[in-house]
Amino acid sequence: FEIKVLTQGNWPIQSRISVRIPEELGSGFNQFSEYYKMKYQGKGLKWNPLITFCTLEGKFDENKAKIRTILIEVNLLQTAVLLLYNKTEDGKRKETYTFTEIMSELDLEEETLTGVLVSLCSMKYKILKKSNRKTRNVKTDESFAIDDSFRPKLKKISIPACSKKQEQQESEETHARVLDDRKYLLEALIVQQMKKNNKMEHTALINEIF
Structure with a gap:
Protein backbone atom coordinates (compact mmCIF):
# COMPACT_ATOMS: atom_id res chain seq x y z
CA PHE A 1 0.00 0.00 0.00
CA GLU A 2 1.77 3.13 -1.24
CA ILE A 3 0.38 6.66 -1.07
CA LYS A 4 1.43 9.64 -3.16
CA VAL A 5 -0.10 12.98 -2.22
CA LEU A 6 -0.31 15.36 -5.17
CA THR A 7 -1.14 19.04 -4.97
CA GLN A 8 -3.62 20.42 -7.46
CA GLY A 9 -1.22 23.23 -8.31
CA ASN A 10 1.34 20.78 -9.70
CA TRP A 11 -1.09 18.04 -10.73
CA PRO A 12 -4.29 19.80 -11.87
CA ILE A 13 -6.15 16.55 -12.53
CA GLN A 14 -9.81 17.08 -11.78
CA SER A 15 -12.16 14.14 -11.33
CA ARG A 16 -15.81 14.36 -10.42
CA ILE A 17 -16.09 10.58 -10.45
CA SER A 18 -16.74 8.95 -7.11
CA VAL A 19 -16.93 5.27 -6.23
CA ARG A 20 -17.75 3.30 -3.11
CA ILE A 21 -14.36 2.10 -1.86
CA PRO A 22 -14.19 -1.72 -1.64
CA GLU A 23 -14.01 -3.14 1.88
CA GLU A 24 -10.64 -4.72 1.11
CA LEU A 25 -9.17 -1.23 0.59
CA GLY A 26 -11.36 0.80 2.91
CA SER A 27 -9.35 0.35 6.11
CA GLY A 28 -6.10 1.45 4.48
CA PHE A 29 -7.73 4.48 2.87
CA ASN A 30 -9.41 5.51 6.13
CA GLN A 31 -6.27 5.11 8.24
CA PHE A 32 -4.21 7.29 5.92
CA SER A 33 -6.98 9.90 5.70
CA GLU A 34 -7.09 10.18 9.49
CA TYR A 35 -3.30 10.36 9.70
CA TYR A 36 -3.18 13.10 7.05
CA LYS A 37 -5.85 15.19 8.78
CA MET A 38 -3.99 14.99 12.09
CA LYS A 39 -0.63 15.91 10.58
CA TYR A 40 -1.86 18.63 8.22
CA GLN A 41 -4.75 20.36 9.93
CA GLY A 42 -6.96 22.37 7.64
CA LYS A 43 -5.93 20.48 4.50
CA GLY A 44 -8.31 18.23 2.61
CA LEU A 45 -7.55 14.94 0.93
CA LYS A 46 -9.50 13.66 -2.08
CA TRP A 47 -8.99 10.29 -3.70
CA ASN A 48 -8.85 10.34 -7.49
CA PRO A 49 -10.00 6.92 -8.75
CA LEU A 50 -8.60 7.50 -12.24
CA ILE A 51 -5.01 7.78 -11.02
CA THR A 52 -5.31 5.33 -8.12
CA PHE A 53 -3.92 1.98 -9.21
CA CYS A 54 -4.01 -1.48 -7.69
CA THR A 55 -2.33 -4.77 -8.52
CA LEU A 56 -4.72 -7.69 -8.12
CA GLU A 57 -3.87 -11.38 -8.09
CA GLY A 58 -6.36 -13.11 -10.36
CA LYS A 59 -6.85 -16.87 -10.29
CA PHE A 60 -8.51 -18.33 -13.37
CA ASP A 61 -9.77 -21.91 -13.28
CA GLU A 62 -11.14 -23.17 -16.60
CA ASN A 63 -13.13 -26.41 -16.35
CA LYS A 64 -11.56 -27.16 -12.95
CA ALA A 65 -8.22 -27.54 -14.70
CA LYS A 66 -4.91 -26.13 -13.52
CA ILE A 67 -5.39 -22.74 -11.89
CA ARG A 68 -3.40 -19.95 -13.50
CA THR A 69 -2.44 -16.90 -11.44
CA ILE A 70 -2.12 -13.55 -13.20
CA LEU A 71 -1.15 -10.17 -11.76
CA ILE A 72 -3.54 -7.52 -13.02
CA GLU A 73 -2.81 -3.80 -12.75
CA VAL A 74 -6.00 -1.74 -12.86
CA ASN A 75 -7.31 1.62 -11.68
CA LEU A 76 -9.58 1.99 -8.66
CA LEU A 77 -12.81 1.84 -10.67
CA GLN A 78 -11.79 -1.38 -12.39
CA THR A 79 -10.59 -2.75 -9.05
CA ALA A 80 -13.94 -2.06 -7.42
CA VAL A 81 -15.78 -3.98 -10.14
CA LEU A 82 -13.46 -7.00 -10.05
CA LEU A 83 -13.46 -7.26 -6.25
CA LEU A 84 -17.25 -7.66 -6.30
CA TYR A 85 -16.67 -11.21 -7.51
CA ASN A 86 -14.84 -12.02 -4.26
CA LYS A 87 -17.89 -11.22 -2.14
CA THR A 88 -19.72 -14.14 -0.59
CA GLU A 89 -23.28 -14.54 0.67
CA ASP A 90 -24.03 -17.47 2.99
CA GLY A 91 -20.64 -18.90 2.12
CA LYS A 92 -21.31 -18.80 -1.62
CA ARG A 93 -19.65 -16.51 -4.10
CA LYS A 94 -21.91 -14.69 -6.53
CA GLU A 95 -20.70 -15.50 -10.03
CA THR A 96 -22.82 -13.10 -12.09
CA TYR A 97 -23.79 -9.45 -11.63
CA THR A 98 -26.17 -7.42 -13.74
CA PHE A 99 -25.26 -3.92 -14.89
CA THR A 100 -27.79 -2.47 -12.46
CA GLU A 101 -26.43 -4.49 -9.53
CA ILE A 102 -22.86 -3.32 -10.16
CA MET A 103 -24.01 0.28 -10.47
CA SER A 104 -25.89 0.01 -7.17
CA GLU A 105 -23.08 -1.80 -5.31
CA LEU A 106 -20.44 0.76 -6.29
CA ASP A 107 -22.64 3.86 -6.45
CA LEU A 108 -21.40 4.66 -9.96
CA GLU A 109 -23.11 6.62 -12.69
CA GLU A 110 -24.28 4.70 -15.76
CA GLU A 111 -21.90 6.43 -18.16
CA THR A 112 -18.88 5.84 -15.91
CA LEU A 113 -19.69 2.17 -15.32
CA THR A 114 -20.18 1.60 -19.04
CA GLY A 115 -16.63 2.76 -19.73
CA VAL A 116 -15.22 0.58 -16.93
CA LEU A 117 -17.01 -2.54 -18.19
CA VAL A 118 -15.90 -1.87 -21.76
CA SER A 119 -12.29 -1.89 -20.58
CA LEU A 120 -12.78 -5.20 -18.74
CA CYS A 121 -14.73 -7.20 -21.29
CA SER A 122 -14.57 -5.63 -24.73
CA MET A 123 -10.97 -4.70 -25.29
CA LYS A 124 -7.63 -6.53 -25.50
CA TYR A 125 -7.88 -8.20 -22.08
CA LYS A 126 -11.33 -9.74 -21.63
CA ILE A 127 -11.45 -10.59 -17.95
CA LEU A 128 -15.24 -10.36 -17.81
CA LYS A 129 -17.64 -12.05 -20.19
CA LYS A 130 -20.92 -10.44 -21.21
CA SER A 131 -24.28 -12.15 -21.50
CA ASN A 132 -24.56 -10.78 -25.04
CA ARG A 133 -21.38 -11.58 -26.96
CA LYS A 134 -22.75 -10.60 -30.37
CA THR A 135 -21.78 -6.97 -29.82
CA ARG A 136 -18.82 -5.27 -28.21
CA ASN A 137 -20.97 -2.49 -26.84
CA VAL A 138 -22.00 -2.71 -23.19
CA LYS A 139 -25.75 -2.54 -22.59
CA THR A 140 -27.53 -1.76 -19.34
CA ASP A 141 -29.64 -4.93 -19.58
CA GLU A 142 -26.64 -7.26 -19.67
CA SER A 143 -25.02 -9.38 -16.97
CA PHE A 144 -21.31 -9.99 -16.40
CA ALA A 145 -19.20 -12.82 -15.00
CA ILE A 146 -15.51 -13.67 -14.64
CA ASP A 147 -14.18 -15.38 -17.76
CA ASP A 148 -12.26 -18.38 -16.39
CA SER A 149 -10.99 -19.14 -19.90
CA PHE A 150 -8.97 -15.91 -19.83
CA ARG A 151 -5.39 -16.88 -20.71
CA PRO A 152 -3.09 -13.95 -21.55
CA LYS A 153 0.44 -14.70 -22.71
CA LEU A 154 1.97 -12.60 -19.94
CA LYS A 155 1.76 -13.35 -16.22
CA LYS A 156 1.40 -9.65 -15.43
CA ILE A 157 -0.84 -7.34 -17.43
CA SER A 158 -1.98 -3.73 -17.22
CA ILE A 159 -5.51 -2.88 -18.31
CA PRO A 160 -5.96 0.71 -19.52
CA ALA A 161 -9.09 2.71 -18.85
CA CYS A 162 -11.53 2.98 -21.72
CA SER A 163 -11.71 6.44 -23.23
CA LYS A 164 -14.64 7.95 -25.10
CA LYS A 165 -12.63 7.62 -28.29
CA GLN A 166 -12.17 3.89 -27.77
CA GLU A 167 -15.88 3.39 -27.03
CA GLN A 168 -16.79 5.30 -30.19
CA GLN A 169 -14.26 3.33 -32.25
CA GLU A 170 -15.65 -0.01 -31.09
Whole structure:
Protein backbone atom coordinates (compact mmCIF):
# COMPACT_ATOMS: atom_id res chain seq x y z
CA PHE A 1 0.00 0.00 0.00
CA GLU A 2 1.77 3.13 -1.24
CA ILE A 3 0.38 6.66 -1.07
CA LYS A 4 1.43 9.64 -3.16
CA VAL A 5 -0.10 12.98 -2.22
CA LEU A 6 -0.31 15.36 -5.17
CA THR A 7 -1.14 19.04 -4.97
CA GLN A 8 -3.62 20.42 -7.46
CA GLY A 9 -1.22 23.23 -8.31
CA ASN A 10 1.34 20.78 -9.70
CA TRP A 11 -1.09 18.04 -10.73
CA PRO A 12 -4.29 19.80 -11.87
CA ILE A 13 -6.15 16.55 -12.53
CA GLN A 14 -9.81 17.08 -11.78
CA SER A 15 -12.16 14.14 -11.33
CA ARG A 16 -15.81 14.36 -10.42
CA ILE A 17 -16.09 10.58 -10.45
CA SER A 18 -16.74 8.95 -7.11
CA VAL A 19 -16.93 5.27 -6.23
CA ARG A 20 -17.75 3.30 -3.11
CA ILE A 21 -14.36 2.10 -1.86
CA PRO A 22 -14.19 -1.72 -1.64
CA GLU A 23 -14.01 -3.14 1.88
CA GLU A 24 -10.64 -4.72 1.11
CA LEU A 25 -9.17 -1.23 0.59
CA GLY A 26 -11.36 0.80 2.91
CA SER A 27 -9.35 0.35 6.11
CA GLY A 28 -6.10 1.45 4.48
CA PHE A 29 -7.73 4.48 2.87
CA ASN A 30 -9.41 5.51 6.13
CA GLN A 31 -6.27 5.11 8.24
CA PHE A 32 -4.21 7.29 5.92
CA SER A 33 -6.98 9.90 5.70
CA GLU A 34 -7.09 10.18 9.49
CA TYR A 35 -3.30 10.36 9.70
CA TYR A 36 -3.18 13.10 7.05
CA LYS A 37 -5.85 15.19 8.78
CA MET A 38 -3.99 14.99 12.09
CA LYS A 39 -0.63 15.91 10.58
CA TYR A 40 -1.86 18.63 8.22
CA GLN A 41 -4.75 20.36 9.93
CA GLY A 42 -6.96 22.37 7.64
CA LYS A 43 -5.93 20.48 4.50
CA GLY A 44 -8.31 18.23 2.61
CA LEU A 45 -7.55 14.94 0.93
CA LYS A 46 -9.50 13.66 -2.08
CA TRP A 47 -8.99 10.29 -3.70
CA ASN A 48 -8.85 10.34 -7.49
CA PRO A 49 -10.00 6.92 -8.75
CA LEU A 50 -8.60 7.50 -12.24
CA ILE A 51 -5.01 7.78 -11.02
CA THR A 52 -5.31 5.33 -8.12
CA PHE A 53 -3.92 1.98 -9.21
CA CYS A 54 -4.01 -1.48 -7.69
CA THR A 55 -2.33 -4.77 -8.52
CA LEU A 56 -4.72 -7.69 -8.12
CA GLU A 57 -3.87 -11.38 -8.09
CA GLY A 58 -6.36 -13.11 -10.36
CA LYS A 59 -6.85 -16.87 -10.29
CA PHE A 60 -8.51 -18.33 -13.37
CA ASP A 61 -9.77 -21.91 -13.28
CA GLU A 62 -11.14 -23.17 -16.60
CA ASN A 63 -13.13 -26.41 -16.35
CA LYS A 64 -11.56 -27.16 -12.95
CA ALA A 65 -8.22 -27.54 -14.70
CA LYS A 66 -4.91 -26.13 -13.52
CA ILE A 67 -5.39 -22.74 -11.89
CA ARG A 68 -3.40 -19.95 -13.50
CA THR A 69 -2.44 -16.90 -11.44
CA ILE A 70 -2.12 -13.55 -13.20
CA LEU A 71 -1.15 -10.17 -11.76
CA ILE A 72 -3.54 -7.52 -13.02
CA GLU A 73 -2.81 -3.80 -12.75
CA VAL A 74 -6.00 -1.74 -12.86
CA ASN A 75 -7.31 1.62 -11.68
CA LEU A 76 -9.58 1.99 -8.66
CA LEU A 77 -12.81 1.84 -10.67
CA GLN A 78 -11.79 -1.38 -12.39
CA THR A 79 -10.59 -2.75 -9.05
CA ALA A 80 -13.94 -2.06 -7.42
CA VAL A 81 -15.78 -3.98 -10.14
CA LEU A 82 -13.46 -7.00 -10.05
CA LEU A 83 -13.46 -7.26 -6.25
CA LEU A 84 -17.25 -7.66 -6.30
CA TYR A 85 -16.67 -11.21 -7.51
CA ASN A 86 -14.84 -12.02 -4.26
CA LYS A 87 -17.89 -11.22 -2.14
CA THR A 88 -19.72 -14.14 -0.59
CA GLU A 89 -23.28 -14.54 0.67
CA ASP A 90 -24.03 -17.47 2.99
CA GLY A 91 -20.64 -18.90 2.12
CA LYS A 92 -21.31 -18.80 -1.62
CA ARG A 93 -19.65 -16.51 -4.10
CA LYS A 94 -21.91 -14.69 -6.53
CA GLU A 95 -20.70 -15.50 -10.03
CA THR A 96 -22.82 -13.10 -12.09
CA TYR A 97 -23.79 -9.45 -11.63
CA THR A 98 -26.17 -7.42 -13.74
CA PHE A 99 -25.26 -3.92 -14.89
CA THR A 100 -27.79 -2.47 -12.46
CA GLU A 101 -26.43 -4.49 -9.53
CA ILE A 102 -22.86 -3.32 -10.16
CA MET A 103 -24.01 0.28 -10.47
CA SER A 104 -25.89 0.01 -7.17
CA GLU A 105 -23.08 -1.80 -5.31
CA LEU A 106 -20.44 0.76 -6.29
CA ASP A 107 -22.64 3.86 -6.45
CA LEU A 108 -21.40 4.66 -9.96
CA GLU A 109 -23.11 6.62 -12.69
CA GLU A 110 -24.28 4.70 -15.76
CA GLU A 111 -21.90 6.43 -18.16
CA THR A 112 -18.88 5.84 -15.91
CA LEU A 113 -19.69 2.17 -15.32
CA THR A 114 -20.18 1.60 -19.04
CA GLY A 115 -16.63 2.76 -19.73
CA VAL A 116 -15.22 0.58 -16.93
CA LEU A 117 -17.01 -2.54 -18.19
CA VAL A 118 -15.90 -1.87 -21.76
CA SER A 119 -12.29 -1.89 -20.58
CA LEU A 120 -12.78 -5.20 -18.74
CA CYS A 121 -14.73 -7.20 -21.29
CA SER A 122 -14.57 -5.63 -24.73
CA MET A 123 -10.97 -4.70 -25.29
CA LYS A 124 -7.63 -6.53 -25.50
CA TYR A 125 -7.88 -8.20 -22.08
CA LYS A 126 -11.33 -9.74 -21.63
CA ILE A 127 -11.45 -10.59 -17.95
CA LEU A 128 -15.24 -10.36 -17.81
CA LYS A 129 -17.64 -12.05 -20.19
CA LYS A 130 -20.92 -10.44 -21.21
CA SER A 131 -24.28 -12.15 -21.50
CA ASN A 132 -24.56 -10.78 -25.04
CA ARG A 133 -21.38 -11.58 -26.96
CA LYS A 134 -22.75 -10.60 -30.37
CA THR A 135 -21.78 -6.97 -29.82
CA ARG A 136 -18.82 -5.27 -28.21
CA ASN A 137 -20.97 -2.49 -26.84
CA VAL A 138 -22.00 -2.71 -23.19
CA LYS A 139 -25.75 -2.54 -22.59
CA THR A 140 -27.53 -1.76 -19.34
CA ASP A 141 -29.64 -4.93 -19.58
CA GLU A 142 -26.64 -7.26 -19.67
CA SER A 143 -25.02 -9.38 -16.97
CA PHE A 144 -21.31 -9.99 -16.40
CA ALA A 145 -19.20 -12.82 -15.00
CA ILE A 146 -15.51 -13.67 -14.64
CA ASP A 147 -14.18 -15.38 -17.76
CA ASP A 148 -12.26 -18.38 -16.39
CA SER A 149 -10.99 -19.14 -19.90
CA PHE A 150 -8.97 -15.91 -19.83
CA ARG A 151 -5.39 -16.88 -20.71
CA PRO A 152 -3.09 -13.95 -21.55
CA LYS A 153 0.44 -14.70 -22.71
CA LEU A 154 1.97 -12.60 -19.94
CA LYS A 155 1.76 -13.35 -16.22
CA LYS A 156 1.40 -9.65 -15.43
CA ILE A 157 -0.84 -7.34 -17.43
CA SER A 158 -1.98 -3.73 -17.22
CA ILE A 159 -5.51 -2.88 -18.31
CA PRO A 160 -5.96 0.71 -19.52
CA ALA A 161 -9.09 2.71 -18.85
CA CYS A 162 -11.53 2.98 -21.72
CA SER A 163 -11.71 6.44 -23.23
CA LYS A 164 -14.64 7.95 -25.10
CA LYS A 165 -12.63 7.62 -28.29
CA GLN A 166 -12.17 3.89 -27.77
CA GLU A 167 -15.88 3.39 -27.03
CA GLN A 168 -16.79 5.30 -30.19
CA GLN A 169 -14.26 3.33 -32.25
CA GLU A 170 -15.65 -0.01 -31.09
CA SER A 171 -19.19 1.16 -31.82
CA GLU A 172 -18.17 2.24 -35.33
CA GLU A 173 -16.45 -1.11 -35.96
CA THR A 174 -19.60 -2.98 -34.92
CA HIS A 175 -21.74 -0.78 -37.17
CA ALA A 176 -19.39 -1.41 -40.10
CA ARG A 177 -19.62 -5.20 -39.62
CA VAL A 178 -23.43 -5.01 -39.56
CA LEU A 179 -23.44 -3.04 -42.81
CA ASP A 180 -21.11 -5.60 -44.42
CA ASP A 181 -23.39 -8.46 -43.36
CA ARG A 182 -26.42 -6.67 -44.82
CA LYS A 183 -24.53 -5.97 -48.04
CA TYR A 184 -23.71 -9.65 -48.61
CA LEU A 185 -27.29 -10.66 -47.79
CA LEU A 186 -28.74 -8.16 -50.26
CA GLU A 187 -26.34 -9.29 -52.97
CA ALA A 188 -27.38 -12.91 -52.41
CA LEU A 189 -31.08 -12.00 -52.60
CA ILE A 190 -30.56 -10.03 -55.80
CA VAL A 191 -28.71 -12.93 -57.44
CA GLN A 192 -31.46 -15.32 -56.33
CA GLN A 193 -34.19 -13.15 -57.85
CA MET A 194 -32.31 -12.61 -61.11
CA LYS A 195 -31.81 -16.36 -61.50
CA LYS A 196 -35.56 -16.85 -61.16
CA ASN A 197 -36.35 -13.92 -63.46
CA ASN A 198 -33.85 -13.26 -66.20
CA LYS A 199 -35.14 -9.74 -66.59
CA MET A 200 -36.84 -7.49 -64.02
CA GLU A 201 -37.60 -3.83 -63.66
CA HIS A 202 -35.85 -2.07 -60.81
CA THR A 203 -39.08 -1.34 -58.93
CA ALA A 204 -40.21 -4.96 -59.15
CA LEU A 205 -36.84 -6.18 -57.89
CA ILE A 206 -36.98 -3.84 -54.90
CA ASN A 207 -40.50 -5.01 -54.04
CA GLU A 208 -39.43 -8.66 -54.17
CA ILE A 209 -36.47 -8.13 -51.85
CA PHE A 210 -38.05 -5.77 -49.33
